[in-house]
Amino acid sequence: MTLTEIMQELEALGTEQTKKTLMRHGATDLFGVKIGDLKKLVKYVKKDQQLALNLYATGNSDAMYLAGLAVAPKKMTKEQLQTWVEAATWYSTAECVVASIAAESNYAMELAREWIQSESENIAGAGWSTYTNYLSVTPDDEIDFVEIAKLLSLVGETIHTERNRVRYTMNGFVIGVGTFTIPLHGDARAVAEKIGVVKVDVGNTSCKVPFAPSYLDKVEAMGRIGYKKKTCIC
Numbered sequence: 429m430t431l432t433e434i435m436q437e438l439e440a441l442g443t444e445q446t447k448k449t450l451m452r453h454g455a456t457d458l459f460g461v462k463i464g465d466l467k468k469l470v471k472y473v474k475k476d477q478q479l480a481l482n483l484y485a486t487g488n489s490d491a492m493y494l495a496g497l498a499v500a501p502k503k504m505t506k507e508q509l510q511t512w513v514e515a516a517t518w519y520s521t522a523e524c525v526v527a528s529i530a531a532e533s534n535y536a537m538e539l540a541r542e543w544i545q546s547e548s549e550n551i552a553g554a555g556w557s558t559y560t561n562y563l564s565v566t567p568d569d570e571i572d573f574v575e576i577a578k579l580l581s582l583v584g585e586t587i588h589t590e591r592n593r594v595r596y597t598m599n600g601f602v603i604g605v606g607t608f609t610i611p612l613h614g615d616a617r618a619v620a621e622k623i624g625v626v627k628v629d630v631g632n633t634s635c636k637v638p639f640a641p642s643y644l645d646k647v648e649a650m651g652r653i654g655y656k657k658k659t660c661i662c
Contacts, residue, residue, distance in 0.1 A: 429472040431482045438490045441465045450489065452632050454518040458489035466494045473498035484512060489521060496525035497661065501532035509539060513554050519593045522554040528661045530554070531561030537572075544579075549591040556597035560604035561660040568654070573611055580605060580612070584619045592629050599626040599640055606644045610654040617644055 429437070439459045447460025473479050477500055484495035492515075509530050516522035530539050536558060543555025559579070563571065583598045590598060602623070606616030620640035628637045647653060 429469075431479060431486075434469060434472065434479075434483065434494070435486065435488070435491060437469060438466075438488070438494070442490065450520075453520065453635075454631065455489045455520065456517050457487055461490040461493075463493070466490065466497060469494055470498045477503050481508070484515070487515065487517065489517065492516075492521050493525055496521075496529055499529060501529045501661070502534060504529060504533050504535075506535045506539065509533060509535060513539075513543065513551050516550055516554065519550060519553055519596075522550040523557040523593070523597055527554045527557035528561050530558045531660050532565065536562045549593050552591065553593040553597040556594065556601045560597070560601045563604050563608040564657045564660050567656070568609055568611060571609060573609070576605055576609070576612055577615060580615055580619045584622045587623050587626060595626050596628045596637060599623070599628075599637060602640050603638060603643050606640070607647045607653065608656060613644075613648075613653050617641070620644055 438461055441461045442459025443462070444460060446462055447455075447458060450458060450460060473483065473494060480495045480499040483491040484499075486492070509526070512529070513522060513526045516526055530536055533539075540555050540559040540562060543551050543558060546552045546555065563576075580602065583602055587595055587598045602616050602619050606613050606620065609616075620643075623640065625639060626637050630636070
């Protein structure tokens with residue numbers, strides 16, 4: 429399928445209800461396609477890296493999400509990933525689409541470290557999410573636990589004075605460390621207890637911020653501490 433054909437298909441698959449729901453979350457320029465329907469189109473894009481790049485470049489949220497599902501992370505250059513994060517128009521694209529691709533790219537840690545220091549709320553959120561996603565798919569023996577311990581300490585000291593979506597992704601980072609890494613599970617739990625309830629403005633939505641201590645309790649009860657995913661792209 430060509431770019432034009434896929435955009436036409438996306439428009440046909442969009443629904444007004446899904447569009448309204450996503451717009452309440454902050455989405456702009458979209459048809460309102462459900463993720464399940466987006467996944468049906470992946471097979472038409474997956475073998476064509478340039479097509480995926482072209483879809484993302486449209487600026488349409490549905491097309492950008494589809495691009496993230498279909499693109500090959502290891503083929504992405506650092507410059508392309510930087511372009512993607514700067515082009516993300518709302519938090520979901522930055523924190524979910526871009527962050528998951530970056531986490532499985534050859535530049536995961538390099539970009540995560542750079543992005544979390546960004547003055548842009550969107551990019552900083554993508555940085556924390558990239559790091560969390562990286563932990564979810566990377567063996568413990570390849571992880572820099574000294575660096576993570578320092579970041580946990582940073583979260584514990586600064587989360588409540590950070591920007592809105594940065595607070596959300598920092599909280600997710602604490603949960604991610606406690607869930608995906610065995611050596612720092614205890615450290616993550618201690619920070620989770622320290623920060624307590626994290627307040628994030630989720631707008632006119634029913635979304636809730638996970639309470640890290642309770643979340644980690646559930647993961648531990650299921651015996652899932654240290655569990656790794658095959659992919660963080662979904």
